[in-house]
Structure formats: C-alpha cells, structure tokens
Amino acid sequence: ALELKLTPALVLLRSTLDQLQEKDTAKIFFQPVDLSEVPDYLEFISQPMDFSTMCTKLEGHAYCSIADLEKDFNLMISNCLKYNSKDTMFHKTALQLREVGGAVLRHAHRQSQSIG
Numbered sequence: 001a002l003e004l005k006l007t008p009a010l011v012l013l014r015s016t017l018d019q020l021q022e023k024d025t026a027k028i029f030f031q032p033v034d035l036s037e038v039p040d041y042l043e044f045i046s047q048p049m050d051f052s053t054m055c056t057k058l059e060g061h062a063y064c065s066i067a068d069l070e071k072d073f074n075l076m077i078s079n080c081l082k083y084n085s086k087d088t089m090f091h092k093t094a095l096q097l098r099e100v101g102g103a104v105l106r107h108a109h110r111q112s113q114s115i116g
C-alpha cells in the first residue's frame, strides 16, 4: 500500500539526518544562529539553516528525497563558510562536516535507490 511504501523513505530521511547531526560533535549547527548574539548575520546570509529547522521540515514532510535534505545541508554549510572567516573554528568545522556529511549522504542515496 502507499503508506507502507512512504514509511521507509521517511525512516531513511530521519536516520540520515540523525547521522549528520552525530558528526557535528561541537553542536554548532544544532540550533539557528542566534540573531541577538550576531545582529549582522542576516546582512550576509539570506536563508539561515540549521539541524533543528531541518528536523521540523522533515517531520512536516518538506523533504521528498535525500536530495532535498542534501540541499538544506549544503545551504547550512555554505552559510557557515560565507559568514565565518577561514581562520575560525566555525569555518574549519564546516569544512570537515562537509566531507564526512558527504559520505553519509552518498550512502543514503544508494540506500534510497534500493528502496525504490
């Protein structure tokens, strides 16, 4: 039935997001950048993104595929690389997360192909 077919896709999306969050050991991407702490953030970043927002979107069925999840993950990383200069921990952490997260997403793409 349709709901049986859709469930594995949601399960894979949740597991992929969980795996990506686990790689953010410093938890710098767990919450939106605090605009009261960083008042100029929106002068540089037009579309903020973070894992908590991605989780809300996922449960709200905003993601139809791993590719949709990957788009927001890449947005989150590129925001961080843009706002934070190269010599910061944030910038370096984003570069690392981009690599390890890429491997998680490649594996999830392969799994989603086997679900069909």
Ligand SMILES: CC(=O)c1c[nH]c2ccccc12
Binding pocket: 028, 029, 033, 034, 037, 038, 079, 080, 083, 084, 090
């Ligand atoms: C992910 C990110 O860019 C940030 C996460 N926490 C922050 C605090 C100040 C400025 C940037 C950030």
